Amino acid sequence: MMKVLLVDDSKVMRQIQRRSLEGFGFTDIVEAGDGVEGLQQMAGSPKPDIVILDWNMPRLDGLSTLRKIRETDKKTIVIMCTTEAEKPRVVEAVKAGVTNYIVKPFTPSVLQEKLDETLTRMGLSMPTAQ
Amino acid sequence: MPTTMKVDYINAFIGATQNVFTSMLRSQVTLGQVSVKTSHVTAYDISGIIGLSGDAIGCVVVSFPMDTALAAYKAFAGEEVDPMDPNFLDAIGEVTNMIAGNAKAALEGMSISIGLPTTIMGRQHCVSAPQNVPFIVVPCHCELGNFAIEVAFRCVKD
Numbered sequence: 001m002m003k004v005l006l007v008d009d010s011k012v013m014r015q016i017q018r019r020s021l022e023g024f025g026f027t028d029i030v031e032a033g034d035g036v037e038g039l040q041q042m043a044g045s046p047k048p049d050i051v052i053l054d055w056n057m058p059r060l061d062g063l064s065t066l067r068k069i070r071e072t073d074k075k076t077i078v079i080m081c082t083t084e085a086e087k088p089r090v091v092e093a094v095k096a097g098v099t100n101y102i103v104k105p106f107t108p109s110v111l112q113e114k115l116d117e118t119l120t121r122m123g124l125s126m127p128t129a130q
Numbered sequence: 131m132p133t134t135m136k137v138d139y140i141n142a143f144i145g146a147t148q149n150v151f152t153s154m155l156r157s158q159v160t161l162g163q164v165s166v167k168t169s170h171v172t173a174y175d176i177s178g179i180i181g182l183s184g185d186a187i188g189c190v191v192v193s194f195p196m197d198t199a200l201a202a203y204k205a206f207a208g209e210e211v212d213p214m215d216p217n218f219l220d221a222i223g224e225v226t227n228m229i230a231g232n233a234k235a236a237l238e239g240m241s242i243s244i245g246l247p248t249t250i251m252g253r254q255h256c257v258s259a260p261q262n263v264p265f266i267v268v269p270c271h272c273e274l275g276n277f278a279i280e281v282a283f284r285c286v287k288d
Binding site for chain 2: 009010011012013015016019056057058082083084085086088103104105106107
């Protein structure tokens with residue numbers, strides 16, 4: 001069973017993402033309100049397999065959080081989910097090691113497609129929806 | 131004070147608003163008559179505000195009357211909310227964040243940073259723009275109700 005970490009300073013956005021993920025069949029979902037809390041969750045056990053990461057957050061932004069994660073972990077799937085849609089920003093995230101990228105606003109089907117595409121690329125598959 | 135703003139700039143915010151409302155709130159936005167604001171008082175009583183910096187300075191305000199804001203919350207989060215619940219203003223801030231982020235992406239060739247959203251609830255509250263930056267008001271309507279976007283935007287790129 002894959003564990004998903006949602007990192008976004010908007011609690012409502014995390015609720016929306018959680019509801020979608022539960023609909024896709026994910027059951028082990030944890031949340032963090034900024035990058036600092038996100039890194040604390042990453043240090044937990046078991047470590048999340050997938051991180052859905054906002055960019056603009058207080059304390060520690062998403063790009064800095066991604067860089068911190070990649071200092072020690074090249075394997076965890078990190079998907080940025082952000083309003084930062086300009087090409088230079090996406091390139092920065094790719095250079096920092098992002099696995100995939102979702103631009104807000106998004107629909108649940110976009111989230112599902114991006115997750116499916118990412119997991120398939122990694123030789124994994126989506127959970128079975130209940 | 132200047133009373134003009136390049137059409138492309140305001141169109142970026144209008145397009146972003148329509149995109150966010152269609153995608154996240156499943157609601158089509160139609161526009162009223164665009165005008166230049168003559169006072170600091172916002173159009174309605176609940177506002178999400180985001181500052182802009184970089185190649186342009188200013189801010190974007192998305193201002194809702196209570197009924198529209200509650201309906202927008204329900205469309206966004208899928209549940210009812212009490213206006214005193216912190217999630218209510220959080221959602222208004224997130225909608226504003228998506229509009230500002232989407233608009234800055236549409237302003238190709240400009241490097242603009244957006245701040246974190248601030249939300250204000252209260253009758254006749256005021257938001258001031260940077261000096262000499264006009265505030266353009268775009269009245270909006272959708273099935274959730276009326277609201278307005280107010281944009282103060284000045285390009286400072288050479």
